[in-house]
Amino acid sequence: FMSAAPKATREQIRDLYIKMARTTGYDEAITTIHNELTRLEPAVFDGGFDKDRFSQLQFMREVARELFTLKLTEESKIYYEKK
Secondary structure (H helix, E strand, O other), X not given: OHHHOOOOOHHHHHHHHXXXXXXXXXXXXXXXXXXXXXXXXXXOOXXXXXXXXXXXXXXXXXXXXXXXXXXXXXXXXXXXHHO
């Protein structure tokens, strides 16, 4: 997913996943970002520790947590509206 846009800024990457969550659902977006994390994690240490790759990995983890928080917020809102 991310390999299609290697020069994307962090804001563009975040926006991509937020847009995906809104169009295809949070589960799809969360699964996609976790698949990307699985691909990126080994690359952090390929040829020795890479600070930039680690920073990118940490950023992607933050986006994944944000997506999950947004999902929980929306699901909670629906639950409380039913009461």
